[in-house]
Amino acid sequence: xxxxxxxxxxxxxxxxxxxxxxxxxxxxxxxxxxxxxxxxxxxxxxxxxxxxxxxxxxxxxxxxxxxxxxxxxxxxxxxxxxxxxxxxxxxxxxxxxxxxxxxxxxxxxxxxxxxxxxxxxxxxxxxxxxxxxxxxxxxxxxxxxxxxxxxxxxxxxxxxxxxxxxxxxxxxxxxxxxxxxxxxxxxxxxxxxxxxxxxxxxxxxxxxxxxxxxxxxxxxxxxxxxxxxxxxxxxxxxxxxxxxxxxxxxxxxxxxxxxxxxxxxxxxxxxxxxxxxxxxxxxxxxxxxxxxxxxxxxxxxxxxxxxxxxxxxxxxxxxxxxxxxxxxxxxxxxxxxxxxxxxxxxxxxxxxxxxxxxxxxxxxxxxxxxxxxxxxxxxxxxxxxxxxxxxxxxxxxxxxxxxxxxxxxxxxxxxxxxxxxxxxxxxxxxxxxxxxxxxxxxxxxxxxxxxxxxxxxxxxxxxxxxxxxxxxxxxxxxxxxxxxx
Numbered sequence: 001x002x003x004x005x006x007x008x009x010x011x012x013x014x015x016x017x018x019x020x021x022x023x024x025x026x027x028x029x030x031x032x033x034x035x036x037x038x039x040x041x042x043x044x045x046x047x048x049x050x051x052x053x054x055x056x057x058x059x060x061x062x063x064x065x066x067x068x069x070x071x072x073x074x075x076x077x078x079x080x081x082x083x084x085x086x087x088x089x090x091x092x093x094x095x096x097x098x099x100x101x102x103x104x105x106x107x108x109x110x111x112x113x114x115x116x117x118x119x120x121x122x123x124x125x126x127x128x129x130x131x132x133x134x135x136x137x138x139x140x141x142x143x144x145x146x147x148x149x150x151x152x153x154x155x156x157x158x159x160x161x162x163x164x165x166x167x168x169x170x171x172x173x174x175x176x177x178x179x180x181x182x183x184x185x186x187x188x189x190x191x192x193x194x195x196x197x198x199x200x201x202x203x204x205x206x207x208x209x210x211x212x213x214x215x216x217x218x219x220x221x222x223x224x225x226x227x228x229x230x231x232x233x234x235x236x237x238x239x240x241x242x243x244x245x246x247x248x249x250x251x252x253x254x255x256x257x258x259x260x261x262x263x264x265x266x267x268x269x270x271x272x273x274x275x276x277x278x279x280x281x282x283x284x285x286x287x288x289x290x291x292x293x294x295x296x297x298x299x300x301x302x303x304x305x306x307x308x309x310x311x312x313x314x315x316x317x318x319x320x321x322x323x324x325x326x327x328x329x330x331x332x333x334x335x336x337x338x339x340x341x342x343x344x345x346x347x348x349x350x351x352x353x354x355x356x357x358x359x360x361x362x363x364x365x366x367x368x369x370x371x372x373x374x375x376x377x378x379x380x381x382x383x384x385x386x387x388x389x390x391x392x393x394x395x396x397x398x399x400x401x402x403x404x405x406x407x408x409x410x411x412x413x414x415x416x417x418x419x420x421x422x423x424x425x426x427x428x429x430x431x432x433x434x435x436x437x438x439x440x441x442x443x444x445x446x447x448x449x450x451x452x453x454x455x456x457x458x459x460x461x462x463x464x465x466x467x468x469x470x471x472x473x474x475x476x477x478x479x480x481x482x483x484x485x
Contacts, residue, residue: 001193001247001478002235004228005103005122006200008253009033009452015222021233025248025454034451035470038252040402040415042345042447043123045251045471046104050085052475056400058083059407060104063125064323064342066350068357068409071333073324073342075316076125078106081410086475087113087191095190095482098183101147101176102195114187120147120176122197127316143179148172149201151316154441157205159215165205166220169198170227177231181238191482194235196228203254207445216444245481246456251471253448260392260418262437263383263427264340264347265327270432271379272337275372333359337372338414345446347416349376356409376414382429385421392427394419 016023037044037054041061051058059081067074074080085105087097097113099105103123108115108131115131118124119139128146130136148168157165173196180194202224209216232248239246327342333352341348351369354360362369376396383392399411423439453468455477468477 001191001249001474002232003102003193003195004199004232004248004250005195005197006203006252006254006447007225007228007250008199008203008255008448009250009450011221011254012225015225018222018226019229021229021236022248025232025236025456029248029454029456030467032453032455032467032469034249034251034453034468034473036252036449036451037403037471038447038451039449040346040397040399040417041411042252042449043104045451046102046123047083049251049471049474050087050102050105051083052086052472053083054403054405054472055411056403056405056408059405059410061399061411062342062344062348063104063123064320065410066341066412071357071359072328073320075320076104081407082106084109086479087193090191090479090482093483096188097191098187098189099193100180100183100195101197102193103197114183114189116179116183119143119179120149120172120197121195122149122152122200124151139179142182143175147176147197149198151319152201152204154443156440157215157442159217162206162215162220163217166202166217166223169202169224173198173224173227173231177234180235184235184238191478196231198224198228199250199254203445204443205445207254207256207443209256209444214444221445242458244458247453247474247478248456249451249453249474251451253450253452254445255448256422257439257443257446258418258420258422259345259439259443259446260421260423260427261343261345261347262423262439262441263392263435264343264349264416266435266437267380267383267432268338268340268349270435271376274379274432275337275375278375333357334361337361337368338376341412343412344441344443346418347414348412349414349416351413379429379431380416382431383427384429385424386426386428390421391419392421392424393417 012019012022037048041055043062044055044060047058047060048055055061060076064073064075087099091097091110091113100116101119101121103121104125105117106125107129108117110131118126118128130139148171176196184192202221206216206221206224208221323342331339336352338349338351341350352361353364354362355364362372380393380396384390385392394417397415398413399415400408400413403411425438426436428434451471468474
């Protein structure tokens with residue numbers, strides 16, 4: 001299995017003349033387009049794929065999630081939300097396994113297989129590790145301690161910085177192919193899963209913009225895809241073609257950034273302020289004292305280039321602290337009914353429920369909560385872009401209802417989806433007034449929910465039976481292929 005993380009099918013199809021190895025794969029296989037959980041929770045796709053369960057069961061949708069006991073954001077970790085990937089079952093059934101850079105996975109618990117974790121993933125839950133432990137030392141010595149793309153810092157970037165990102169992604173794809181070829185050439189394996197994160201990072205940072213003042217250099221994203229295509233060709237060449245089934249897949253895609261998430265924090269402050277004023281005396285919710293955060297103020301005032309330079313030099317724990325303080329600091333929790341969580345495309349909202357949150361403000365099932373949720377819906381649906389009548393919000397959906405399961409409480413309560421207009425800087429509402437904010441994440445591209453799968457069986461043609469339709473189908477398909485005899 002070769003994962004092209006967040007590779008956009010439409011971009012690939014439009015560029016096949018420049019992507020010879022992908023073009024060959026399309027010619028030799030049947031294309032299956034995949035639905036995913038990314039329409040609501042973009043960060044949930046890899047745990048959904050590798051557990052074969054929905055977000056309500058595995059509980060993971062972002063690398064930093066809300067911890068109701070601590071009343072803050074927390075990096076997802078094995079001691080909190082561990083879930084087992086399907087290749088552990090393969091090992092227990094006697095197969096030899098190699099996996100490389102599967103995003104959103106935890107330190108290895110394999111007993112004899114090979115796992116390389118967080119060496120070159122776009123989404124990472126922790127530092128680089130490998131199993132067996134001595135393999136980690138070999139990788140550091142042969143290929144470096146990390147992939148050249150490093151971490152993404154969500155701030156605006158200069159043209160020179162974007163060119164450097166392009167160069168790092170191109171170099172990283174080459175090095176990932178070298179690492180993968182070395183592993184599959186020197187170790188016994190029955191199942192191998194290698195993921196390229198370059199299309200994901202490149203899609204966010206280098207997505208082409210139809211604007212005369214764009215700082216994204218022309219053709220840079222195509223150059224990243226070409227580097228991944230070349231790496232793909234090297235891997236396909238390394239596999240014994242007469243005895244290897246290959247699945248090339250993406251769990252979701254990418255497109256122009258149409259997120260309005262930069263408004264959500266301000267919207268929630270207005271929603272909470274006006275809710276108290278509009279409610280009858282029978283609804284017992286004290287007024288909020290106002291949210292203040294030095295970290296949020298600094299993130300708004302310090303230039304993006306300086307933030308990028310500083311953040312790249314800081315440990316992950318410090319960056320997480322800054323993000324958490326900027327997102328959640330300053331709340332008077334017993335008086336705060338709802339808040340905005342960290343997000344990237346859709347807006348994520350959390351209800352501060354008594355009995356679930358340590359410092360909950362409102363009783364589940366109460367009249368106050370019902371009134372608040374209705375008010376929340378009215379406010380978001382009242383938002384209009386600039387002076388036009390174009391709606392900002394498509395709908396509000398409740399993740400716990402969409403994804404039921406034992407861990408649904410870890411998901412956002414409400415997911416705000418957008419109508420698809422490009423990011424704007426001014427919105428208005430007859431209910432909560434005018435708001436101004438700038439999208440300053442440095443992302444010209446953002447997620448799309450559709451994925452795809454290509455399967456190449458031994459020989460020149462492939463006839464897929466039980467064609468996958470959803471990313472949940474991929475793990476069962478791999479098991480079927482491995483144990484078909």
